[in-house]
Amino acid sequence: MNVTVARLTVRGLLGRRSGILLLVVPALLLLVAVIARLTADTPEDLAATVLGRLGMGTLLPILALVVGTGVIATEIEDGSIVYLLAKPLPRHWIITTKLTVAVAATWLLAAVPTLIAGLVLCGTRDGLAVAYTAGTLVAGTAYSALFLLLGVATRHAVVAGLGYALVWESLVGNFVPGARTLSVQQWGLSVAKSIAARGSIEADVALTVAVPLLVVVAVASTLLAAVRLGGLTLAGEE
Structure with a gap:
């Protein structure tokens, strides 16, 4: 992680209208x-709807999209990424630094409010507030890496990300049983289910499947983003 890159990324993320x-x-x-x-x-009976479907299913991926693409996509679009790539920094350092900022911002702006909202709705009943917070943490990490990759891979990252977040996660992932296996939301819910009291949270993906998929998506997206960023450097040199 590079402190200078992190500072510039935070400044750029919070300084734009997306802030x-x-x-x-x-x-x-x-x-x-x-x-x-x-x-x-x-109100405690509404936890699944408010924290699960609205929070993890809709608001979390949208927030992670704004953050994940915001840490790098704008720099690529306006060409300012060239100045960063000109520095003698390994490309994976740039990606991991920006991913760290994205994950931290997503945790702060999604997981903390989820915990507070959970406590407001149901207090400490069945450990729901903590469970949904944990699910938000792990899902937020996977979303951040995935949307960071989109920010590097395409100039239409926001459009593609919105399509994924609103269509796949909010609609297909919630209402089509077979597609839920490939839903980051469902993976997060699986982690939440393992923490809450038995029967308090429903998830269609087993924990032994959800955890490896979360890790694979986060790691693979990060590696592919680093490779893609390296490709941008080569293109600029040719």
């Missing part, structure tokens, strides 16, 4: 949790 969206997403989750707490007779 506003980064605050809107967790605020929306907390707002829904508070409304449910005040209006529902049994």
Whole structure:
């Protein structure tokens, strides 16, 4: 990890208009949790809907998309990445540094609000707040790596990422049983299920399958992003 690259990445991520969206997403989750707490007779029964489907299924991938692509895609689009690539830094250092920033931002803006929303909805009942937070942490890591790869691989990263987040994760991953095996949300829910009290959380993917898939997606996406970034360097030299 390179401290200078990390500092510049954080400054660029928070300095753009996307920084506003980064605050809107967790605020929306907390707002829904508070409304449910005040209006529902049994708000704890809404945990699966609010924290699972809305939080992990929709808001988390959108947030991770903004962060994951934001740490590098804009630099590639406006050409400023050239100045970074001109430095004597290994390309994998650049990628891992930007991934570290993306993961940290996703954890801060998604996992922490999930924990607070969970405590608002159901307190410490069945360990749901902690369980969904853990699921958000691991799913957020995989999403960050995946969307960082999209940011390096295509100039249409946001469009492709939105298609994946809204169509696959929010719709297909929630309502089509066979497709849930390839859903990052379901992998995160599997981790959450293993932490919560038995029967409190449902997941269609076994933990022994979910954990390896989370690791494979995170590692493979990071490696491919480093290779792709190296390809950009070669293209610039030719």
